Amino acid sequence: MPALLSTGQPTTTPTPTDDGRRAANAAAVLRAVLDRGPVARSTVGRLTGLSAGAVSRQLAELADLGLVRDRPLRATRSVVGRPHVPVDVDTRRHVVAGVHVAVLHATLVLMDLRGRVLVEERVPHLPDRTPAELVAELGTRMGAFLAEHAEGRRPLGVGVATGGWVDPARGVVVRHHRLGWRDVPVGPALEAALGLPVRVESHARALARAEQLIGAERGRARTSLVHLFVGNVVDAAIATCGTVHQGPGAAAGDVSHLPVGGCTPCPCGRTGCFEATVAERTLARRAVEEGRLRTPRFSDVLAALGAGERWAVALFRERARAIGRAAALLVDVINPEILVVCEAGTARRPELLDDLREEVALRSHVCADPGRTVVSGSFGARALGVAAGSVVLHETYTRPLDLGTRGSGM
Ligand SMILES: [Zn+2]
Structure with missing residues (x-):
C-alpha cells in the first residue's frame, strides 16, 4: 500500500x-x-x-x-539517553470473528490482530434447513461462540466467507449452487442477530487478501496473485496492484466450468468441467465406485491419503493433474507472480504439488518456472477459518481509523 x-x-x-x-x-x-x-x-x-x-x-x-x-525490550544493560x-x-484488546459456510458444515473462528487463529470450531449443518434457518442458526452459534471465547476482548466484526457468487457490497450470497442458495442476505441477517458489523466475501477473494496480508509469500503476493480454491466448489480470485478484482456485481472468479478434459459429467450438460471433475464429492464417489469405501465420505478419502494408501494417493494425483490443467489456463490468461492453490490433498501431502506443477509446465505457454509460480496456500487445514476471519482483518488493516467512528456495539 x-x-x-x-x-x-x-x-x-x-x-x-x-x-x-x-x-x-x-x-x-x-x-x-x-x-x-x-x-x-x-x-x-x-x-x-x-x-x-x-x-x-x-x-x-x-x-x-x-x-x-x-x-x-527487556533491558540487559543500561542505555544512555532515551x-x-x-x-x-496490540493483540490483547481486539479479536476478529469469522464463519465459513461450506456445503456440509460451517467453521467458526476467532483470530487475533496478527491473524493467528485462537479458537476454531466446526459445526455440521443440520439437515433440511432453509437458507434463512441455517443463517439464523449460525447467528445463534456465533453469539454463543463469542460469549464463550472472546474473554473480554472486543470483536471488531464478523467475517463470512463462502464459495460461489458473493456480493460483498450488499452482504448477499447471490448464488451458491451446492448449498442451493440464491440471493441470501447473510450479512444483514447476521448483523441484526449479533449487533456487530458483518462483512461477507467469497472465500477465494478472502484468501487472496489473507495471502497478501499474513501469507507466507506476502511479498510476492502483493504484486499479482491468482488464488485457486478447490473443495466441494471451485473458485478463483485475481489480485493485482493491491486490489482483488470483483467486476460488475462482484461475479468474478467462477471457474467451475473451465474445461479440464476427462469424461466426468457436469450438471451443465457437458463433460470435463473443472468443478465436476475435482470436487470432493466426485473423489468420494469414485472411491465407492472403485470398491474402496462403502459410503462416499470425502473425510475418509482424505484419511486414506494421510495413511498413504495407494488408491487414495492415485485419486489425489489425478485430481492434482486436473487442477494443473485449470491452473495453466489461468496462468496464461493472467500471468500472475504467483498462483496459490488451496486444496486439501496438497495441504497434507506437498509432493502432490509436483503433479500439479508438471501439468502446468506441460500446458502453459507463458509459465517458465512452475516450481516458483505455483505454490500451496499458507494456511493449510485452517484455510476455511482464516478465510472468514481475514474478511474483517483485511478491513481493519485497510481502514484502521474507521474503528474510531464505528459504534461502541462493535
Ligand atoms: Zn459444466
Whole structure:
C-alpha cells in the first residue's frame, strides 16, 4: 500500500483530502507494524516514507484505538539517553470473528490482530434447513461462540466467507449452487442477530487478501496473485496492484466450468468441467465406485491419503493433474507472480504439488518456472477459518481509523 509523504506543512482545517491522506498514512503505518513488529519507529518511517513526526502521530492514534502498543525490550544493560521502544500490533484488546459456510458444515473462528487463529470450531449443518434457518442458526452459534471465547476482548466484526457468487457490497450470497442458495442476505441477517458489523466475501477473494496480508509469500503476493480454491466448489480470485478484482456485481472468479478434459459429467450438460471433475464429492464417489469405501465420505478419502494408501494417493494425483490443467489456463490468461492453490490433498501431502506443477509446465505457454509460480496456500487445514476471519482483518488493516467512528456495539 503506497504511503503518502508528509509535507511537513503546518496543519490547517481538515479537508476530505487531509482525511484521505491521514487514513492512508495510518494504514501504511499499521501495515508496517504488522510486517515487521516489534519494530523501531525509525524503521516504520523508512518503510512508509513518512516523517518521524507523522509516524509518531499515526502511532499515537493507532494506540488510542487499541491497535498498536509499545513493546519495551527487556533491558540487559543500561542505555544512555532515551531508549528506543519498539512498537507492535496490540493483540490483547481486539479479536476478529469469522464463519465459513461450506456445503456440509460451517467453521467458526476467532483470530487475533496478527491473524493467528485462537479458537476454531466446526459445526455440521443440520439437515433440511432453509437458507434463512441455517443463517439464523449460525447467528445463534456465533453469539454463543463469542460469549464463550472472546474473554473480554472486543470483536471488531464478523467475517463470512463462502464459495460461489458473493456480493460483498450488499452482504448477499447471490448464488451458491451446492448449498442451493440464491440471493441470501447473510450479512444483514447476521448483523441484526449479533449487533456487530458483518462483512461477507467469497472465500477465494478472502484468501487472496489473507495471502497478501499474513501469507507466507506476502511479498510476492502483493504484486499479482491468482488464488485457486478447490473443495466441494471451485473458485478463483485475481489480485493485482493491491486490489482483488470483483467486476460488475462482484461475479468474478467462477471457474467451475473451465474445461479440464476427462469424461466426468457436469450438471451443465457437458463433460470435463473443472468443478465436476475435482470436487470432493466426485473423489468420494469414485472411491465407492472403485470398491474402496462403502459410503462416499470425502473425510475418509482424505484419511486414506494421510495413511498413504495407494488408491487414495492415485485419486489425489489425478485430481492434482486436473487442477494443473485449470491452473495453466489461468496462468496464461493472467500471468500472475504467483498462483496459490488451496486444496486439501496438497495441504497434507506437498509432493502432490509436483503433479500439479508438471501439468502446468506441460500446458502453459507463458509459465517458465512452475516450481516458483505455483505454490500451496499458507494456511493449510485452517484455510476455511482464516478465510472468514481475514474478511474483517483485511478491513481493519485497510481502514484502521474507521474503528474510531464505528459504534461502541462493535
Ligand atoms: Zn459444466
